Amino acid sequence: MILTMLLMLKLCTEVRVANELNLKRRVFAAADNKDEARAPPRRSYLDLDPQHFWHWDSFGDYVQCVLAFTGVAGCVTYLSIDSALFVESLGFLAVLTEAMLGMPQLCRNHRHQSTEGMSIKMVLMWTSGDTFKTAYFLLNGAPLQFSACGLLQVLVDLAILGQAYVFTRHPLKPAPHAAHPASAKAL
Template sequence: MDAGVGLQEEDVEESWTMLSWFASSLMVFGGALPYVPQYQEIQRSSNTEGFSTRVCLVLLIANILRIFFWIGKQFELTLLLQSVVMILTMFAMLHLCCAVQSTNRVSTKQHRLSELDLNYFWKWSLFEDYLLFCFGFTVLCAVVTLLLLDSAVFVETLGSLALLFEAMLGLPQLLQNFSNRSTKGMSVKMVLLWTAGDVFKTTYFVLNSSPAQFWVCGSAQILIDVAILFQVLLYNQDTRIKLG
């Protein structure tokens, strides 16, 4: 009897370990997966108009800051790996966008980081300029973090800034929908998938006792998702709601 109970407990423990491993893997790579079809579409169409490189800017800054937050306050390794994967994903998207825009460019005029022209900030012609900017930003963060690492206030503020950038990722879409009084190109199904992903992410943060910044960020993202969902329902109430 005791042997049977022991085997049952072992099976439960093994199942829980597998479930935990699956959830961690989903956290690491799940955020990057939506960009795979977008990458393939840009490759196929040689057109970058449907993708804003500003998304890359926000996510690069957020995840670089999150890595330095981890140095000051070590949380789950899963969330650190998630940041590394997202940074690599954003670099891949930027590299493709630069290559496509270079091919399609009519004018030979190129805009470079070295020109220090704010009108063309994050609109540079060469991928190397984006790398250089991120390298400079990383060095700056490293120096400041090294000087203030012993300050708990600084570390917590760093984490809050990192997650604030990430939490506000959906805000431009929300404001654009409100301004246009339209959610053309969006569907209930798509927004529900966004919401489900953010709910999963926030639940993971809570269950793993992640720093408060993470679940606050997740909660803010869920609220923005719900607001966008209401916009889709409101602006399409007189038409057939797209389901896919």
């Protein structure tokens, strides 16, 4: 799964950089004086600029960042593995992260006041899977963080379905954009 995600990230980076290069060429061609139009500086993860975090120009920057994060997280985990508080906190952060996977989609829908381009069938599948998972946690007496995060995940899914209902039945304003990327949770 990690390898697939890295390959998708490589493809996305190549497409984005190619699109930016085409835009730069058009800007340079339109400029009367090429000295006036300057290419923006290359963005690297080593710049540590929070404004451009995860918007780097090279796939190698993403790989370096993932490897650095994995190394630091691995060392911290190795040194703290005997701490019950650390292990419980790490587990909670893991299930909370999974529970929040639908939030970018929920926020995007709210921002655009539209669910155009979003698959209702996909959200129904999320909801059914998350509901069964949460029921399993509740029925088998899983630790509280599993049940709480499962319920949160189901609530986020239901909120997205609610948005789909409201925005298709009572559109507040037309969507300001023509096409939407795939939802965040699906990525």
